[in-house]
Amino acid sequence: MPDDFLDDPLWYKDAVIYELHVRSFYDSNNDGYGDFQGLREKLPYLESLGVNTLWLLPFLESPLRDDGYDTADYFKVLPIHGDLDDFRAFLDDAHARGMRVITELVLNHTSDQHPWFQEARDPDSDKHDWYVWSDTDERYDDVRVIFTDTEDSNWAWDPKAEKYYWHRFFSHQPDLNFDNPEVREKMKEVMFFWLDMGVDGLRLDAVPYLFEREGTSSENLPETIAYVKELRAAVEERYGPGKVLLAEANQWPEDTLPYFGEDAEGESTGVQMAFNFPVMPRLYMALRRENRRPVVEMLDLTSGIPDDAQWALFLRNHDELTLEMVTDEERDYMYHEYGADDRFRINVGIRRRLTPLLGGERRRIELMNALLLSLKGSPIIYYGDEIGMGDDPFLGDRNGVRTPMQWSPDKNGGFSRAPHHKLFMPPINRGKYSYEFVNVEDAEADPYSLLHFMRRLIALRQQHKNIFGRGSLELLPVENQSILAFLREYEGERILVVNNLSRFTQSVHIPAREDLQGLAPVELSGQSAFPPIEDDDYHLTVGPHHFYWFKLVPKEDVQRDDTRRSGLQPLEDKNGRTRPVLPVAEGLQNVLVPTMAQRRGPEQIEALLPEFINEQRWFGGKGEGIEGVEVEDAVRLQSDPVVYLSVLRVDLPEDTSFYTLPLMAAPEPEASDILDEHPNATLAWLEVEDTEERRLVYDATVNPRFWATLFRWWQRGGTGRSLKGLYTAEPSEAMGDAPPDDVRLLTGEQSNTSAIVNNDYFLKLYRRLEEGPNPEKELLEHLTDIDFTFSPRLHGTLNFRRRHRQYTLGVLQEALAVDADAWSYTLSCTTTFLDRVENSPFPHEQAKNTGPSADGPHWTADRFSDATVPVWLEELAPELISFARTLGVRTAEMHHALAQAGGDEMRPVEAPTDAGAELGTRIRTEMEETRALLDRQPDRVSGHVPSDPAWSAARDRLAPLDDVPGTHDRIRIHGDYHLGQLLRAEGDIYVLDFEGEPTRPLEERRRRKNALRDVAGMLRSLEYAVLASWQDHADVDPDYEPWIDALLYWTETTFLDAYADTTGDAAFLPAAPARYSFLWAFLLDKALYEVRYELNHRPDWAWLPLHGLHRLLAPRDATASDPLDA
Known part of the structure; x- marks a missing residue:
């Protein structure tokens, strides 16, 4: 390791961190537990891997009911690991090899066996107020339970104190009371004890939960942020720069960023590092969806940190793959794709190691590690992942990913010579991840093993550590969504990173830009020079789950063997299928x-x-x-x-x-x-x-x-x-x-x-x-x-x-006796209406005057009012108006019926408080995707695209969603509600096909949702049907447009009026004005999806959802024509 790594106060920006458990790593005295002497013996292996920072999981005195996170003494090493002298010897050896060491500081809570708590159970004790007590368990009702698999409350009764004590995690881990100045000062003393010894950094465990306040979530409170800054100031005052605080804040970006703090010079005043929890699960989503969108969104949201701050990136760690910082839909998707086996689900996450999580597929494992090492931040490698270790679903809690390190195919995987029954935990000894097949010794002997790949990749990163550790990251807007491409740059040096998230070979064009012209990409691993970048888009072909790291250098500085490369074209079998x-x-x-x-x-x-x-x-x-x-x-x-x-x-x-x-x-x-x-x-x-x-x-x-x-x-x-x-x-x-x-x-x-x-x-x-x-x-x-x-x-x-x-x-x-399906019936009714219009005595202008205002919004609160359908329309379209009225009633009755369901998977649940914000965020992203698709296909949508002001107005209209409270119930809904799912029988309407959208995972289809999703789906279907029927007449007489506008407006309004009248004040229907915001947002969401679908599959139909966009983005755009006018 270079000497400057131990001298540089910003060393954490160049860190490649290896997370390990002393207990799991290597047993030197054959008692069945890993120890510090064993860790010292394995330092050469870690040095050869290329890591330069070691993060040690808890090793202090503990009853080990939570793997050491239940501390019983902050100043003593658990005897099975050694003692303080053994730790100091390890620390000295690590520093001698140029390695930094980060240890745990479990601030939030102690074990219930800690002497502090035992003393605090006496109400008259001086330490009673060191913990959070209450005579009732009804305080802080707004605070969520984290370990939902094992705990049903954050309060636990203590018979000696005859009070309840507060615990954010397990009930055997009482929370410390940080409102008590003595506690705050004591934890500073603990921090100084380990930093004085020479530890380079401390991971602040569970830092968001230090304080409690009534009426809040008791997470990320201002008092917590202030105390973190107080710790940083104390560290800086005592040691100067160079000692690092790393926050474990499993929160959304906007809640994590305050932990960094920032002064007027753009420097951090809180922690220097924090785990990037939001990005981690989205790497897996992007890989499975073969689409970069989940990662791009979160990289953007996590970009604004102080100049000296750094994200800690990771793929897996000692806990479950947490799914707390994802939306409900994303969580369902991750469970379906990565946690289909219930044995691997725990709390709000998936307890799997990296390799089995990715199905053992080598290319995907390599790609994910390449992303880990090339994105902005300091990477963390969990012990054993460098050799592809597996997990054990039969071990309780999260122990399945904490099994002993597998060093060889010998007894106990080379971890210990102790009898098997004396091991603290059994090594993996069955299946393809058994230590007989996956171990360091065999990986060392195989030049093509994952271990050697990881060594090469880490070495490559460290050769360019300034660019990867400290450089900027610029995402490149390539058209192919399966490609994640970005530039890393530091002090004029650039590396182009191209990642193929697809399991198929992909073609990608890097957009042309002046600052890249004349540069030649040189692939880092083999130093192969590629053709220089000219003034046109730069084309690359990227293999399945492959990646490139290119250093961009002036083309004059490289010599390239200009050999032609040829590829094989697949042969198409035209002989037909035989039947053997x-x-x-x-x-x-x-x-x-x-x-x-x-x-x-x-x-x-x-x-x-x-x-x-x-x-x-x-x-x-x-x-x-x-x-x-x-x-x-x-x-x-x-x-x-x-x-x-x-x-x-x-x-x-x-x-x-x-x-x-x-x-x-x-x-x-x-x-x-x-x-x-x-x-x-x-x-x-x-x-x-x-x-x-x-x-x-x-x-x-x-x-x-x-x-x-x-x-x-x-x-x-x-x-x-x-x-x-x-x-x-x-x-x-x-x-x-x-x-x-x-x-x-x-x-x-x-x-x-x-x-x-x-x-x-x-x-x-x-x-x-x-x-x-x-x-x-x-x-x-x-x-x-x-x-x-x-x-x-x-x-x-x-x-x-x-x-x-x-x-x-x-x-x-x-089986129902069917007159017609509702789609066909609506087409027929619209055709009949248009035929009647030809002979209508009503003047043309009357249709304009009784339809929607050309100057006002089409989706406002008055759509739910008791409006009266014009007499002339009742005469010309009695069938469709009657149908819409019945449809509204039946839809409401269906939702009332579904809201009566019982059982854990069926009964209504209260919508989350951020339901509106979550929906708005997703729709904004979909708006950008849709606009980009429209921009790429101008020949297909000429004159039909909403203008920039219309899009801006739509974004402004979405803004209030961020403040819309989730004060309604979510229920099981139809989920794929459109006219094709309805039958007309005996003059009434019957609803079919309650499967939900069959392309979506089963768990997502079973999730409870806002009932207005069904309403929006039906409104969009009504517009599709009416306009599809109108299309035939438009060729004959386009002057019918005012009539069709009026018919559509009053059909929808009649449907909504009947729905609202029948639902009344039902708990599943958001109260006004939230209902209008939700409905408009769901309609926009559906229309945006329809535009993308039609452009990709039926471009001749794209005019239809574009017309819907025009109506939703009213007042009508004066600079672009309506699709009906084309």
Whole structure:
């Protein structure tokens, strides 16, 4: 290590930090616990890794009920680790190797075994006021509980004191009372004790929670910030610059920034470092979504820190991957993508190590570490992540990511020679992350191991430490959203960093700019010179999950071998899919279930399934590249004819999904018809070896006999046990016993497959399986229980149980007698209206005068008032006005019914106080994305784009959302509410398809939301339908525009009036004026999404949502034409 690292007061900006637990690292005396002597012996390894700062997790006296964060003595080392002399020897050795040392200062609380607390339990003691006591547990009701898995209150009763004591974490960790000056001074004494000894920095644990105030969240209080600054001032006065305070503040950026403080010269007055909690989970989101947006947003929000301050960046640490600083939607997404197994969920996070969290996929691991080491801040590497250590889900709390370091494939992973039962915690000794396969010794011997990659990458960063540690970061606005590109610059030196977040090769154009012209990118790891940057966009091709670090140097300073590189073009197979012949011993069972006659039978059909599945409409992973398909399980529903219900495991590059595939095998005479009518449903021929009889394997859902079989199975409450689990059909008591004589297949669905039996029953088979109850099952079950009239009754469910997991395979509902779906009905009503207009006695100007004002806003409070529809409109469009009125009533009644639900997953919950701010932040980002997309496609939207003032006005209108309180309940809602989900039957309206948006994760679809989301979705659908019908007439007579404007305005207003009248003062409807802000925001959110969707998929339809934007951004823009006018 260079000597200046130990002399530079800003050393923390150049730090590469290695986080370790003394107890977990190396046991020198074979007592089963790691110790300081063992850590000293392993310092050469850490030095060779290239890290220059060690962060030690708690090692003080403690009962170890919270891994040492429950301190019992601030001045003593826990004896299993050694003593103070052992610590001093380690500290001296580390400094001799040029390493800095950061230790823990647990300020907020102590162990309940600490002598201070034991003395404080006596109400007459001098230390009683060192802790927070109360005669009631009802104080500070606004403060959240952090450890929701184990604690239900922040108060705990002490029988000796006969009072409650306050604890923000576990109940065995009472909080210190920082309102007491004695406590504040005592903690300074603790801080000085360790800094005097030579420690270079202190991590301030749980610093946001030091003070408590009634009526607040008791987090980030001004008193807390002031005390942190007081600590910094005390450190500076005693030691001068160079001693570092690192804040653990798991907060949103705006709440974390005050901990740095800032004086008039732009220097910090609080901590010098803080963990960047908001950026960390968004790196994982960006990687999984293959989109840089989550990271870009948070990098922008965390950029404004003092000149001498520094973020501490990390990918994983000793705690769970915390999801506190994300939105509800983001948390649901992270749980679905990274914590699908409940064993890995704890509190508000995911307890997994880096490598298993990323599926063990080497490229993704390398990319994430490259981001860690190249973004602005000082990187932290958690012990063992450099070799790809795994975790143990069977260990309690967060211990699964705190297992012993794996040094070799020998006993106990080389961590200790103690008997296995004496180890403080078992090492990972099973599976692919066992110490037999993952350890330092083997990694050292393999030149291509992750360990060697990390050494090279750290060395590369340290060669350019000023740029990476102290330089600026400028994000580059490349068009490809899968590419995260940025410039790092320090004192005129530049490094261009390009990261591909996608699992596919990507093309990227770095925007042209004058200050880059004439510079040549030189790739840092191999010193390969790339073509110089000229006056045009600079093109790069980046491999899957690959990254580049380029130093930009004048082109005159490099010599480049101008060799041509060629690539291979994929060949397109134009021969069509063949249907091979599979030899079987008996029949269909041989290719689905391993049997004594044919143990390897499933492998035959598994080779054919990737191509087959990719052609099916219900497969949701098209374009992702199927890596493999396995027959996960299969159960036989019927013997004659043989019907199997199989569950397929589909492995994609970044995901694993499960799909249902019912299969039958048709004899040759019947097979020819299936080949002619349903060629995409066929898989292969089976040939029985003894008889040479052939049968065609195909998707059974194209055969009515399958549905008849499934219906009968439902009627009798059938059960089937397979090798992996139990399949059950659970009918309702109202299920009839009529035979399935009439089966009608339904076409047009994509994500699911359905049929109608006897015109009475609607059978739906879910193709993609996700763990947990399907929302449609939950909501229909509730609506049926309370006798809600205007949705189909639930008659049964089809379930698959595997161990403790449950999947909904399908539902059986009431089939409704249908006049028309609501979309078709609205189109027809609009057409009829326009036909009547041709012969209308009402003058043209009357439509203008009774429609929306051209000068006023289209979405204001008066849309919820009891407005009267003009007489002429009631005469010209009675059907649509009546329909809108009924639609508003039924929508409100549906929400009232859903709000009556009980149970932990269904009952209403109070909206968070920042609901408006959260929504506004997201929509502002989507506005920028939409504007950027419109700017890139001017030829498709010429004259239709809102002007800059209109966009600015929209942003201004979003601003009040930040102050809109969440004073309403969130309920389970429909979630995908549009006209296509409604049926008209017997003159009324019935609501279908309560699954939610099928492309979204199951957990997100089950989340409770603002009911106005459904209202906004229906309003947008009404506009789509009316304008789609108008489009046909516009070619004949564009002068109908005032009529269509008036029709749309009064249809929407009638719908809203009826909805508001029926909901009344329901708790789920935000009170005025918040309801108007939320509704307008949800409408804008939906319209922005529609613009992006149409431009990307149906550009000819883009005019339609753009018209919606014009109406939402009223008053109308005088500088751009309405899409209807084009």
